[in-house]
Amino acid sequence: MGVIMPAILDLLYREYCRARLAEMRKQLLIAAERSEALEADHHPADQGGDERADAYRKTCRNAPT
Secondary structure (H helix, E strand, O other): OOOHHHHHHHHHHHHHHHHHHHHHHHHHHHHHHHHHHHHHHOOHHHHHHOHHHHHHHHHHHHOOO
C-alpha cells in the first residue's frame, strides 16, 4: 500500500496539470482570435471621414503661421 498511494497522487497531479495546460492554451487561442477580430474591424481609412478630424484639419490649415 505504501507504493500505490504516491502513484495515484502522481497520476492525479499529472492529469490536473494536463487539464490546466489545455485550459490555458484554449484561453490563449480565444484571446488571439479576439485580437485578430479587433484588428480586422479597425479600418484606418474610415478615420478620414471623421467630422472632428476634418474640423481639426481645417482649423490647423487656417491658423496663422
